[in-house]
Amino acid sequence: MKSRTITRLLSVVSVTILPFTVACEEETVELVYRLVPVSERNISLSVSAAGSIEPIRTVEVKSKASGEIFQMRVETGDYVQAGNLLVQIDPRIPQATLRQAEADLVLAQAQLENAQSQLRRSEALHQTESITEQEYDDAKLAVASGEASIVRAERSLEDARISAEDTDVRSPITGVVIVKNVEEGTVITSATQGASGGTVLLQMANLDTVQVRTLVDETDIGQIQPNMTATMRVDAYPNRPFRGRVLKIEPQAQVAQNVTMFPVLVRIPNSDGLLRPGMSAEVEITVGNRRGVLAIPNEALRTERDYASAAGVLGLDSAAVQSQLDQARAAAHSAPGDDAALASRPAMDPDHAAGAFGGAQDRQPVVSISNDLVGGDFVVFTMKNGEIRAVPIRTGLTDLNYVEIVSGLSASDTVLVLQSGGTQSAGGAAGGGGGGMGMGGGRPRGP
Numbered sequence: 001m002k003s004r005t006i007t008r009l010l011s012v013v014s015v016t017i018l019p020f021t022v023a024c025e026e027e028t029v030e031l032v033y034r035l036v037p038v039s040e041r042n043i044s045l046s047v048s049a050a051g052s053i054e055p056i057r058t059v060e061v062k063s064k065a066s067g068e069i070f071q072m073r074v075e076t077g078d079y080v081q082a083g084n085l086l087v088q089i090d091p092r093i094p095q096a097t098l099r100q101a102e103a104d105l106v107l108a109q110a111q112l113e114n115a116q117s118q119l120r121r122s123e124a125l126h127q128t129e130s131i132t133e134q135e136y137d138d139a140k141l142a143v144a145s146g147e148a149s150i151v152r153a154e155r156s157l158e159d160a161r162i163s164a165e166d167t168d169v170r171s172p173i174t175g176v177v178i179v180k181n182v183e184e185g186t187v188i189t190s191a192t193q194g195a196s197g198g199t200v201l202l203q204m205a206n207l208d209t210v211q212v213r214t215l216v217d218e219t220d221i222g223q224i225q226p227n228m229t230a231t232m233r234v235d236a237y238p239n240r241p242f243r244g245r246v247l248k249i250e251p252q253a254q255v256a257q258n259v260t261m262f263p264v265l266v267r268i269p270n271s272d273g274l275l276r277p278g279m280s281a282e283v284e285i286t287v288g289n290r291r292g293v294l295a296i297p298n299e300a301l302r303t304e305r306d307y308a309s310a311a312g313v314l315g316l317d318s319a320a321v322q323s324q325l326d327q328a329r330a331a332a333h334s335a336p337g338d339d340a341a342l343a344s345r346p347a348m349d350p351d352h353a354a355g356a357f358g359g360a361q362d363r364q365p366v367v368s369i370s371n372d373l374v375g376g377d378f379v380v381f382t383m384k385n386g387e388i389r390a391v392p393i394r395t396g397l398t399d400l401n402y403v404e405i406v407s408g409l410s411a412s413d414t415v416l417v418l419q420s421g422g423t424q425s426a427g428g429a430a431g432g433g434g435g436g437m438g439m440g441g442g443r444p445r446g447p
Contacts (some may be wrong), residue, residue: 084171
């Protein structure tokens, strides 16, 4: 009796476990993929890099006069206008030279007047043949020599006047004193007379506009173009972003620790004077910005090499999938108007159409990277009327989470995202097709 009872209990347990096992298998099959509808999203992508603030133009102030510094009129950080007095050099020797030159000019003028009077008398005597021809010629030569002495004296006077004025060193530009190399009492050499090129008194720079020199990895440099919008932050003002534009990309790369980087110059307005040379800065360059475009998750993308394996996971026949792709591509080539309409979507954010400097005079379209540089051809699996189909698509910008759909899908479509580990390869391929941001010096930024 005991053995029969145990046998019946085991049968009941077996019957109970069997449906549970079948249910688990069915649930496992259902979890192979999830359905994601095609939706409109904002996609933004940027490259981040570190750099330091530097002036656009730095001027070294030197003196044409030599001697001791009598007075320093400025200190570092002072804002001065062009022509303002900066440094005063010992003027005693230049002033004495100036007075001597003035006296020499007076003497030359007197000598000329005397020679002219002598010439007039010689002319009268020459007409009566009271003097020889040689004496008459000597009188004319004395007048010419006196005129030449006047020219030399005037030249010496002008040089002495300039030398005296050079003892007052004035600002060559409107800007800020950033470095002061001398103090009162320092004896300096002339920039025009010394073999060493003269003593550098000050360094000045116009800080109304500054620039940031950043290093961008070569994997991202192809996506950066001049005039692209850039946002900069500094530690001194962490909650205040500064906006500017990419000025240029240097042609010569720099290699550090086997990493090839390209210097990128970003120009930033600094009308408030908050940004100072040497500050460390984090620059974010917006390389792409799409508003209201059709997008799907990157995990839904399959490359030409791995869509067959994905079809196997979904239980589809590879030959049938290839036939669907061929038909879709043939239909796309026969009706290019649809693709052209999708490709004509705005490639930039209208909100960013104003100039990066914010002024009305700077309003112009913001440069945004073209789909030709970031787009790629992929395959996705869609669900239509309960049937899974393979569809070739063309992608645009990606933020490594979602990718823009340029052609191949509409807002009414639904794509399949595989849950298996194999989807990671598709996600990586999408990142490569979308520009591969996040490699090297770049860091993606979501919307």
